[in-house]
Amino acid sequence: MQRTHDLIVIGAGSAGLTAAGGCGQFGLKVALVEKGPMGGDCLNTGCVPSKALITAARRAQEMRENAKYGIADTEPKIDFHAVHAHVQRAIASIAVDDSQERFEEEFGVEVIRGEAKIIDGSTIEVNGRTLKAPRICLAIGSKPFVPPVGGLADIPYLTNETIFDLTERPEHLLVMGGGPIGMEMAQSFRRLGSRVTVIQRGKAMDKDDPEAAAIVVGRFQAEGVDIREDTEVKAVSKTDSGIAVETDGGDTILASHVLVATGRTCDFAGFGLENAGIEWSPRGITVDAKRRTTNKKVYAIGDCRVGPRFTHASGYEGSLVVLQVALGLGGKADYTALPWVTYSDPELAQVGMTEAQAREKFGEKAEVTRRDFSHNDRARAENDTGGFLKIIRKGKTILGATIVGPHAGELLLPWSLAIGGKANAFAIGGAIVPYPTRSDISKQAGYGVWEPTIFGSWPKRWARFRAKYLL
Ligand SMILES: Cc1cc2nc3c(=O)[nH]c(=O)nc-3n(C[C@H](O)[C@H](O)[C@H](O)COP(=O)(O)OP(=O)(O)OC[C@H]3O[C@@H](n4cnc5c(N)ncnc54)[C@H](O)[C@@H]3O)c2cc1C
Numbered sequence: 371m372q373r374t375h376d377l378i379v380i381g382a383g384s385a386g387l388t389a390a391g392g393c394g395q396f397g398l399k400v401a402l403v404e405k406g407p408m409g410g411d412c413l414n415t416g417c418v419p420s421k422a423l424i425t426a427a428r429r430a431q432e433m434r435e436n437a438k439y440g441i442a443d444t445e446p447k448i449d450f451h452a453v454h455a456h457v458q459r460a461i462a463s464i465a466v467d468d469s470q471e472r473f474e475e476e477f478g479v480e481v482i483r484g485e486a487k488i489i490d491g492s493t494i495e496v497n498g499r500t501l502k503a504p505r506i507c508l509a510i511g512s513k514p515f516v517p518p519v520g521g522l523a524d525i526p527y528l529t530n531e532t533i534f535d536l537t538e539r540p541e542h543l544l545v546m547g548g549g550p551i552g553m554e555m556a557q558s559f560r561r562l563g564s565r566v567t568v569i570q571r572g573k574a575m576d577k578d579d580p581e582a583a584a585i586v587v588g589r590f591q592a593e594g595v596d597i598r599e600d601t602e603v604k605a606v607s608k609t610d611s612g613i614a615v616e617t618d619g620g621d622t623i624l625a626s627h628v629l630v631a632t633g634r635t636c637d638f639a640g641f642g643l644e645n646a647g648i649e650w651s652p653r654g655i656t657v658d659a660k661r662r663t664t665n666k667k668v669y670a671i672g673d674c675r676v677g678p679r680f681t682h683a684s685g686y687e688g689s690l691v692v693l694q695v696a697l698g699l700g701g702k703a704d705y706t707a708l709p710w711v712t713y714s715d716p717e718l719a720q721v722g723m724t725e726a727q728a729r730e731k732f733g734e735k736a737e738v739t740r741r742d743f744s745h746n747d748r749a750r751a752e753n754d755t756g757g758f759l760k761i762i763r764k765g766k767t768i769l770g771a772t773i774v775g776p777h778a779g780e781l782l783l784p785w786s787l788a789i790g791g792k793a794n795a796f797a798i799g800g801a802i803v804p805y806p807t808r809s810d811i812s813k814q815a816g817y818g819v820w821e822p823t824i825f826g827s828w829p830k831r832w833a834r835f836r837a838k839y840l841l
């Protein structure tokens with residue numbers, strides 16, 4: 371059979387849209403197959419609805435905390451139907467960018483709505499049609515991992531796929547898992563008026579810097595979120611008054627709703643990966659640095675492969691596929707400067723290595739330069755001085771940065787560039803930064819890295835010499 375397309379992309383989430391749109395823009399004949407709504411998890415059940423909900427929740431919380439600015443505190447009146455409508459509006463406004471019409475009209479991609487199956491390494495089937503291309507790109511995502519907890523299958527638990535459909539506020543939301551999904555949702559629902567309990571197996575936000583995570587956890591507790599760390603759910607059961615959740619510590623918590631946010635998994639049984647010799651496990655599809663599967667003509671990008679699961683990682687890998695397929699260029703994934711942000715309040719932002727990772731790799735050669743927002747004039751003027759910036763480095767080489775505080779995610783960029791070698795602490799420390807901004811904390815930290823050198827013995831000797839003989 372002749373090729374029908376130059377590239378077949380399966381999955382129209384952040385990863386697949388980028389790969390298909392980019393190759394389409396280069397004039398390749400691209401098929402993009404999607405079985406659900408365009409935009410995938412990020413648009414419909416992930417980043418977008420969660421950030422919209424977080425915004426509504428923050429507005430509510432600000433009303434409760436106004437007195438410190440001389441404005442009376444007020445308990446907000448929350449119309450949960452209207453909050454739901456706001457979340458749906460946010461999805462609708464971004465959906466235009468991910469729409470079938472746009473990909474067809476702007477990028478010349480053939481969008482096919484249906485469930486694809488792999489026939490072999492260059493052939494797929496969808497809606498009874500057979501498509502053939504020299505390259506296939508799998509961008510088929512992941513799904514919520516539901517742990518084998520007794521009784522869970524018998525209760526109507528929520529996941530990220532259903533929680534944004536709620537039009538009534540949960541009375542008491544029990545969140546299983548203190549990762550980014552669990553934490554972002556826990557604070558949002560608490561601020562919108564629910565009672566919230568988080569059950570976390572180890573420490574909450576366990577992939578992040580523990581000192582930064584502790585600041586976030588402290589804030590949650592101050593707002594009334596009941597966080598139970600080092601605790602596991604043993605069993606759940608439905609009772610007349612709600613859902614009884616038994617913990618391994620012997621407590622029973624009565625909740626109205628349970629959100630399962632215990633990580634992601636993959637189940638590609640029946641999709642046909644074995645027909646193309648593609649290896650996978652529940653952790654994802656096996657890939658190399660170029661995101662090629664064990665069948666070198668088939669790529670797997672974004673959440674469906676083993677690796678970090680973020681929208682920006684999916685988009686980045688989509689663009690690597692465009693480089694390789696359309697232009698025949700390199701395309702190895704480099705995550706030395708991978709950033710991630712948990713949009714709790716305060717935000718927790720990380721790029722590159724955490725302090726613990728750097729210490730494990732470099733021992734005493736790993737150093738930390740830290741600046742607290744309590745010394746940042748904008749934070750002081752705003753009476754919101756919690757949090758810090760930590761630069762993790764080896765000598766003057768920047769390995770990572772951790773920021774916790776308001777807008778932390780917006781402050782990462784100079785450090786991403788520094789880790790990638792496109793900026794450095796000296797340049798950041800010497801930049802003219804508008805006063806008063808929170809980003810001044812980066813200048814202070816950059817300067818801090820160089821301060822001992824600038825005021826070292828040689829510059830001082832030179833200054834004394836100048837003062838004595840040349841002034
Ligand atoms: C609640 C939540 C909040 C999040 N917040 C953030 C955030 O703030 N920032 C961030 O960076 N990341 C965030 N993420 C993670 C982010 O959403 C994902 O990393 C990203 O959406 C993955 O994109 P993807 O394209 O790889 O997969 P997906 O978006 O899952 O897309 C896969 C697509 O493939 C389709 N598909 C699957 N099988 C087939 C088939 N056989 N045939 C046809 N189509 C198929 C699916 O229908 C789906 O549309 C969040 C996730 C969740 C759950």
Ligand SMILES: NC(=O)c1ccc[n+]([C@@H]2O[C@H](COP(=O)([O-])OP(=O)(O)OC[C@H]3O[C@@H](n4cnc5c(N)ncnc54)[C@H](O)[C@@H]3O)[C@@H](O)[C@H]2O)c1
Pocket residue numbers: 517546547548549550551552554569570571572573575576601602603631632633634678679680710711712713
């Ligand atoms: N802001 C963001 O970038 C953002 C936001 C939400 C989600 N995401 C992405 O979505 C994915 C899923 O997020 P997540 O929070 O579900 O996963 P996660 O794996 O990051 O966190 C899940 C947590 O649940 C805990 N856990 C697992 N089983 C448990 C059990 N039985 N009882 C109690 N705790 C248990 C784990 O120890 C872990 O800390 C992640 O890959 C993340 O990158 C990103």
